[in-house]
Amino acid sequence: MAELMYWQGILRAHDEEMARDPLVFAMGEDIGVAGGTYKATSGLFAKYGEQRVVDTPISENSYTGIGVGAAMVGARPIVEIMSVNFAWLAMDQLMNNAAKIHYMSGGRIRCPFVMRVPGGTAHQLGAQHSARMEKVFMGISGLRVVTPATPRDAYGLLKSAVRSDDPVVIIEHESMYNLKGEVPDEEFFTPLEGVEIMRPGKDVSIFAYNISVHWALDAAKKLASEYGIDAEVIDLRALKPLDRAGIAASVRKTHHAIIVEEDEAPVGVGSEVMAIINEECFFDLDAAPVRVHALDIPIPYNHRLEKAAIPNAGDVIAAVRKMFGR
Amino acid sequence: MDATDQKRLLREMLFARRFEERCAEAYHERQIGGFLHLYPGEEACAIGVLEKAQTGSDYVVTGYRDHIHALKSGMDPKALMAELFGKEAGCSKGRGGSMHLFDPDVHFMGGYALVGGPFPLAAGFAKAIQLRGGQEISICFLGDGANNQGTFHETMNMASLWNLPVLFICENNLYGIGTAIERSTVEINQYKRVAPYGIEAAQCDGQDIDIVMTHAEKAVNYVREQRKPYFLELMTYRLRGHSMSDSGAYRSKEEVEEWAQRDPIGIYKRRLVEAGVVTEDEFHAMDKAVQDEIENEVVRYASECPEPRVEDVARYVYTEGGNNHG
Known part of the structure; x- marks a missing residue:
């Protein structure tokens, strides 16, 4: 069993899922050429190219919506919001579209959409970079909200989220990306429900x-x-x-x-x-x-x-x- | 276009008009609830554009004034009326309503209530098409009012930047709900607003279906061949209010009357009569047949089919097996 850092667990999950399914793709600010603010997508741009590791403009609501639209017709987006604080700007697409589309279409349209958000308070980042938004996400019917505490679950929850046909928000933590922990070498999935x-x-x-x-x-x-x-x-x-x-x-x-x-x-x-x-x-x-x-x-x-x-x-x-x- | 197709198009516009007039009656009889936004006067836009698309294969999305886009995309009128009546046999199983029609079987992807919300969804469908490869395109119909949302600018930028095959149709009916365009918007020519994003655009009459089809054909071909976005603005007018509860106080009788003279059905019918494609008698027979079909097949079906079971109220919040993985 290898010891990985939290960000490495996330990276491994991306890599395995993208290698398996050509319709899995990642989007977000600085995730490609720059390698991701917390390195969680580093190396993927070189491996999978700009169509599948998409550096977005700073337009949170609309690139979230593009991910939601792609999910509605069968793609599997993993959208990273650079900081959870910016997710407020994406709430319209997340709440009104991603969370509701399956229900309001009478189960006819699925939205296998994943949003990853680094959250929490780090160190002296001030009021607009220290939001904890779990209360907001968990109040929205139709979403799944999970939050990994360990490198093992950072890997396993992203694996499960990508495979789920429901929209999933994964709340990570800005202070935990370098946390080390054991992650099994073989593929595994952390359940999206249960303590x-x-x-x-x-x-x-x-x-x-x-x-x-x-x-x-x-x-x-x-x-x-x-x-x-x-x-x-x-x-x-x-x-x-x-x-x-x-x-x-x-x-x-x-x-x-x-x-x-x-x-x-x-x-x-x-x-x-x-x-x-x-x-x-x-x-x-x-x-x-x-x-x-x-x-x-x-x-x-x-x-x-x-x-x-x-x-x-x-x-x-x-x-x-x-x-x-x- | 031969005489058979011309007659079919005339009938489709007439069907759309009579269908929605019947919706208004059903609304007053309280068989339809909630909000109801009707399309009389604008029929040539959806029907003309989608006549030139590959309906069933191309993805179509629009706002809340969505009945006719759904019909022309291939939705069964019975499923549409059943949805408005809130029935289980409705296209969204009675969970959506007038503003949330869906038929993924024919790639009609909805019906959305948040103004400007579908812009990124349409770009997302195009993103998925791009990942998969294929000749489909994505077609987004929205009104002029939507162009003052951030999603308009954000999506135009990304659609152009990433060469997404999406056709934006702006149905410019001159009012955003009850506010005239010149009172809300500096540049009232909407097609000029995408120039900074490097998107090809045109503006044309939206009341004459022949003109709409000419421009739509060019636009659809451009997007399909170039794999790039295109923006087509159709100048049109709704002959009824914004919704059923509209006082109409914001526009003059003279203005409405002036546009009523340019009713798309009237324009097309006169042209076909003058060309000898239909006679007045044939038109009246067609109208009678349309109304009979709506009453005897569509409304009867919607009235008689059952409502959803109350015990299924929480069904479709998640997909079945949404927590499954691996």
């Missing part, structure tokens, strides 16, 4: 996704060694549709729930998971569920203010300790 237990535990369920999985895993280590609390870390991974049964199964086991999100709290992953817990397993709870989340503010530039706006492993530990009174 994954990253660390089994019996005392508290910590629900996380994308970068917050790593905060949760760090917190779980310390909670075990220093406070004797055995945390179960669940990678939600698929944000739309959310795995109601998987969430409830963990809570039924631990009777405690913490949700960790890099996004602001209102109308987000945390509030949605909390609602599912209430609906599915309220009487299994021994304590009120708690959300660990970003402040509800535009992300500031100053490094101290930025750090204060975003949660970390320490905040997860503090929330669990408070819940257990330790």
Whole structure:
């Protein structure tokens, strides 16, 4: 088993799918000659040419729409939006066309469209380059939304997304492209639905996704060694549709729930998971569920203010300790 | 064009007119709901252009005033009326409605409500054609109002840059909903607006189907042979309001009356009568036959066929097997 970086996992998935199917093609800003802002498409331009590795002008809504149109007639586009913040400009084509075409055509037109978006807060990029848009994407009927926390899933989710006949948004993370992890050498596919237990535990369920999985895993280590609390870390991974049964199964086991999100709290992953817990397993709870989340503010530039706006492993530990009174 | 084809074209325009007049009646009788945008006065545009295309093979897309484009693309009028009546046998299984007609079997790719939204979709169909290889082209019909959207400029740029085989038909009916073109747009000659993108363009009368066909043939051949975009502006006028709820307060009776004198059916009928291709009696017989067909076959079918089952309301959000992979 090879150790790959997150970007290398994405690149490998592109390469395998493009080699297999001549109708798979990639589009986006700087993905071709320049090799991609995060290198996730590097080398593909030389290998597959400008028709299949398309450098686009800075026209997010329309190149997204071109991808959607191509998908509607049988091609398999992988559209990269350079930064999730720019995806706001593509929302019309994504929401009104990609997400709705299968339903409003009575199932007659499929849209196997993939959008990859580097998201999250990196370092001091300011309010317009630090958006976390999962709450927006996961609120759109007809989309699938997945988010890899590891190089393995960065590879496996893109593989599955390209093969799916539904439109899929993959939320990556700008701070994770150089993250290393083991990726099996043989081809595999990460499911587009369902949670994954990253660390089994019996005392508290910590629900996380994308970068917050790593905060949760760090917190779980310390909670075990220093406070004797055995945390179960669940990678939600698929944000739309959310795995109601998987969430409830963990809570039924631990009777405690913490949700960790890099996004602001209102109308987000945390509030949605909390609602599912209430609906599915309220009487299994021994304590009120708690959300660990970003402040509800535009992300500031100053490094101290930025750090204060975003949660970390320490905040997860503090929330669990408070819940257990330790 | 021989007399048989001329009579067929006259009948097609007459069928379109009577079909939509019947739609208006059904709307007032509340058999059709929602928004209903009708095309009387503009029939020569869709019918003339698509007469010169390879319908069934070329991809066609348009906005929400889409009934006649769907019919001329080869959609069964019964499936169209059934859709307007919200029935399971409708072309979109009752999930789409008037603005969202689809028939991928004949490459009629819809019916969209967001003004300017289909521009990139049309370019996307062309992108897929380009990847696959083949002689099809993509044809996008939109109104003059759509040309003030960003998608117009973004798509013209990319379509020209990438040599996409897409024919843009601008049906310039002089009003964007209820605002006159000179009150919304600096350059009112729409064909001049694509010159900066290096796209060949022309403008012609959209009321005389012979003139439309002459220009359409040239345009279709250009796109098919050159594998490049082309832009054709047709000067036309809708004799009814924007939708069924239009007060008409923004234009004068004199103006509407003036354009009614240039009704495309009237122009073509007079020409065929003068040429001895049809007689007045034959025209009236044709009209009677058309209305009988609409009433006895189309409307009867749409009235009698069943509505979708309520238990299927969530069907088609995703494709079956959308989470499958590998």
